[in-house]
Amino acid sequence: MTAAFEREVLIRFGHCDPAGIVFFPRYYELLNAFIEDWFNDGLGVSYAALLGPRRVGLPTVQLQASFERISRQGDRLQQRLWIERVGRRSLTLRISFDGADGPRVSFGQVLVCTSLDTHQSQPFPEDVREALVRAVQQQQSHESSEQ
Amino acid sequence: MTAAFEREVLIRFGHCDPAGIVFFPRYYELLNAFIEDWFNDGLGVSYAALLGPRRVGLPTVQLQASFERISRQGDRLQQRLWIERVGRRSLTLRISFDGADGPRVSFGQVLVCTSLDTHQSQPFPEDVREALVRAVQQQQSHESSEQ
Amino acid sequence: MTAAFEREVLIRFGHCDPAGIVFFPRYYELLNAFIEDWFNDGLGVSYAALLGPRRVGLPTVQLQASFERISRQGDRLQQRLWIERVGRRSLTLRISFDGADGPRVSFGQVLVCTSLDTHQSQPFPEDVREALVRAVQQQQSHESSEQ
Amino acid sequence: MTAAFEREVLIRFGHCDPAGIVFFPRYYELLNAFIEDWFNDGLGVSYAALLGPRRVGLPTVQLQASFERISRQGDRLQQRLWIERVGRRSLTLRISFDGADGPRVSFGQVLVCTSLDTHQSQPFPEDVREALVRAVQQQQSHESSEQ
Numbered sequence: 001m002t003a004a005f006e007r008e009v010l011i012r013f014g015h016c017d018p019a020g021i022v023f024f025p026r027y028y029e030l031l032n033a034f035i036e037d038w039f040n041d042g043l044g045v046s047y048a049a050l051l052g053p054r055r056v057g058l059p060t061v062q063l064q065a066s067f068e069r070i071s072r073q074g075d076r077l078q079q080r081l082w083i084e085r086v087g088r089r090s091l092t093l094r095i096s097f098d099g100a101d102g103p104r105v106s107f108g109q110v111l112v113c114t115s116l117d118t119h120q121s122q123p124f125p126e127d128v129r130e131a132l133v134r135a136v137q138q139q140q141s142h143e144s145s146e147q
Numbered sequence: 148m149t150a151a152f153e154r155e156v157l158i159r160f161g162h163c164d165p166a167g168i169v170f171f172p173r174y175y176e177l178l179n180a181f182i183e184d185w186f187n188d189g190l191g192v193s194y195a196a197l198l199g200p201r202r203v204g205l206p207t208v209q210l211q212a213s214f215e216r217i218s219r220q221g222d223r224l225q226q227r228l229w230i231e232r233v234g235r236r237s238l239t240l241r242i243s244f245d246g247a248d249g250p251r252v253s254f255g256q257v258l259v260c261t262s263l264d265t266h267q268s269q270p271f272p273e274d275v276r277e278a279l280v281r282a283v284q285q286q287q288s289h290e291s292s293e294q
Numbered sequence: 295m296t297a298a299f300e301r302e303v304l305i306r307f308g309h310c311d312p313a314g315i316v317f318f319p320r321y322y323e324l325l326n327a328f329i330e331d332w333f334n335d336g337l338g339v340s341y342a343a344l345l346g347p348r349r350v351g352l353p354t355v356q357l358q359a360s361f362e363r364i365s366r367q368g369d370r371l372q373q374r375l376w377i378e379r380v381g382r383r384s385l386t387l388r389i390s391f392d393g394a395d396g397p398r399v400s401f402g403q404v405l406v407c408t409s410l411d412t413h414q415s416q417p418f419p420e421d422v423r424e425a426l427v428r429a430v431q432q433q434q435s436h437e438s439s440e441q
Numbered sequence: 442m443t444a445a446f447e448r449e450v451l452i453r454f455g456h457c458d459p460a461g462i463v464f465f466p467r468y469y470e471l472l473n474a475f476i477e478d479w480f481n482d483g484l485g486v487s488y489a490a491l492l493g494p495r496r497v498g499l500p501t502v503q504l505q506a507s508f509e510r511i512s513r514q515g516d517r518l519q520q521r522l523w524i525e526r527v528g529r530r531s532l533t534l535r536i537s538f539d540g541a542d543g544p545r546v547s548f549g550q551v552l553v554c555t556s557l558d559t560h561q562s563q564p565f566p567e568d569v570r571e572a573l574v575r576a577v578q579q580q581q582s583h584e585s586s587e588q
Contacts, residue, residue, distance in 0.1 A: 012473075012474055012477055013311060013312065013317075013488065013489070013492055014311065014317055014319065014470060014474065016311060016312045017307060017308065017311070017312070018198065018199065018307065018310045018367060019204050019206075019263050019266075020263075020312045020493075021266070023307075024179070024206070024210070025172055025173075025175035025176045025178075025308065026172075028171065028172035028175050029172045029455060031172075032171070032172060032453075032454070033455065036453055036454060046515065047454065047514075047515070048513075048514040048515025051454055051514065052165065052461075052514055052515065057166050059166075059168070059171070059217070060171050060214055061213070061214050062214070063171070063212045063214070064210075064211045064212075065207075065209070065210045065211075065212075066208070066209055067206065067207055067208050067209075067210070068208075070206070072493070073312060073489040073492065074487065074488070074489025074490065074493065116166050119166075119168070119217050159326075160342070160459065161323060161326050161327065161330075161464055161466065163458060164455065164457060164458070164459070165457045165458070165459065165514060170455055172455065179306075179307070179308050180308065183306055183307060193368065194307065194367075194368070195366075195368025198307055198367065199314075199367055199368065219346070220341075220345065221340065221341070221342025221343065221346065312492065312493065313492065313498050313500075313557050315560070317473075318469065318473070318500070318504070319466055319470045319472075322465065326464075345459065345460065346459065351460050353460075353462070353465070353508065354465050354508055355507070355508050356505075356506070356508070357465070357505075357506045358504075358506075359503070359504045359505075359506075360502070360503055361500065361501055361503070364500070410460050410461075413460075413462070413511050
């Protein structure tokens with residue numbers, strides 16, 4: 001199944017621990033940066049404007065991670081993202097960071113749309129909702145053309 | 148159910164993001180520091196010696212997180228840990244970071260014992276295994292005395 | 295010369311890099327946490343209230359660091375802070391993180407008081423200024439009694 | 442004066458603090474990533490191979506920073522690096538992160554070449570030394586052609 005968004009990321013010296021492999025909290029920083037790039041470059045919605053002047057939050061409420069293989073400094077991982085469900089106020093994603101030897105980490109993530117003034121959930125702004133729906137449609141059309 | 152280990156942690160300015168709440172990857176740094184303190188102060192096994200000269204790794208292989216309430220700078224969270232299962236080569240934990248208003252984050256974590264030379268799984272060293280079994284027994288005796 | 299504030303800090307696994315020593319950006323996180331504790335526990339000024347509801351910033355404008363000896367996971371460092379100068383809008387500190395073998399890192403730091411609404415400099419709030427002046431006096435009285 | 446290396450970097454949500462501006466320890470992570478990219482892409486020396494299998498360290502021993510203007514999420518900074526001095530065992534750099542309004546941060550950094558087995562200083566490996574000397578020559582030829 002074709003990913004809704006993908007890019008490559010370099011595992012850096014500073015991501016790794018004395019065991020010589022990625023310190024697992026760093027994967028979550030890489031995850032958040034990946035979501036940020038997806039909004040900016042995939043969905044065409046400025047993440048900085050959204051969480052800045054527009055005061056719309058996207059906190060993670062559920063996050064399941066499977067760490068399957070180790071990563072070392074200098075590795076280049078392919079980051080891929082699939083949309084599993086777009087709700088009125090929430091978004092379910094599946095994400096994979098893959099090395100040449102297969103998946104290194106895979107995530108199941110649920111994000112919720114909130115107001116940064118009240119930290120209460122709210123429906124996605126119209127432009128975000130439209131961009132998400134469009135991304136789901138593209139993902140599905142890739143799927144059917146692959147069959 | 149009484150926790151096998153607990154301590155308090157301060158949410159710092161540097162843990163928080165422009166939304167004024169904990170940036171979620173920081174919770175994972177706090178989680179790892181909590182496990183480290185549990186080994187040092189709860190189990191009586193030096194974490195630095197284990198992962199340093201003893202070359203024993205404890206990578207996380209599964210990690211489920213539920214982010215239930217927001218935390219802000221200056222909050223003091225109670226961190227609690229329960230042992231769910233001690234295997235020959237793996238350990239399943241349930242962890243909760245609680246504020247005055249209830250759980251902020253809860254984790255289900257599976258760690259595996261590895262060799263830092265090969266990054267392959269191996270049985271827990273005898274002293275670690277014994278400390279873990281003792282901790283499970285104490286947790287259970289607290290449970291029965293609570294009934 | 296007696297420090298205006300001191301405490302001990304544990305070098306953790308997550309502070310260290312594949313070379314087995316502290317990844318230097320982590321020292322700056324430890325530095326900021328130390329300043330935070332000084333405000334809370336030394337000066338008696340809530341850092342979270344100051345930078346939160348009171349909207350007073352304390353950005354660093356100059357920071358000189360000398361990395362003198364390596365630190366490894368499990369090391370316990372003594373963090374010490376001396377006030378060099380209290381101005382109307384700025385504060386000059388000297389800070390040292392010491393191991394058993396001598397200084398590991400030493401910092402010269404200039405912080406400025408700002409409004410978090412405008413990010414422009416402003417005089418210290420009265421209570422902060424008083425706490426700083428009192429801390430300088432205590433530091434000096436310790437000095438003269440040491441002679 | 443033409444920089445020996447430059448690239449653009451995005452200030453991310455996760456780099457910023459509740460004051461809405463970069464949390465200063467994050468600038469040091471960005472600095473280290475920039476040095477890493479310079480080695481990989483500018484000098485043509487694999488940073489991961491150097492600090493990994495080749496066991497050559499590049500710890501920072503002196504680091505002066507001036508924080509001149511604030512940066513916010515979504516800002517794109519131009520990172521620039523000038524070589525001030527190449528010694529047998531050490532390297533002095535000047536680095537600037539610039540926004541549209543001028544310099545945001547500038548650094549003066551001294552790095553030393555070490556053995557990761559002993560953490561003692563040692564001369565730069567021949568290929569690193571040659572790449573550094575070449576980079577200095579290019580920097581100077583740009584300078585003279587600019588006059």
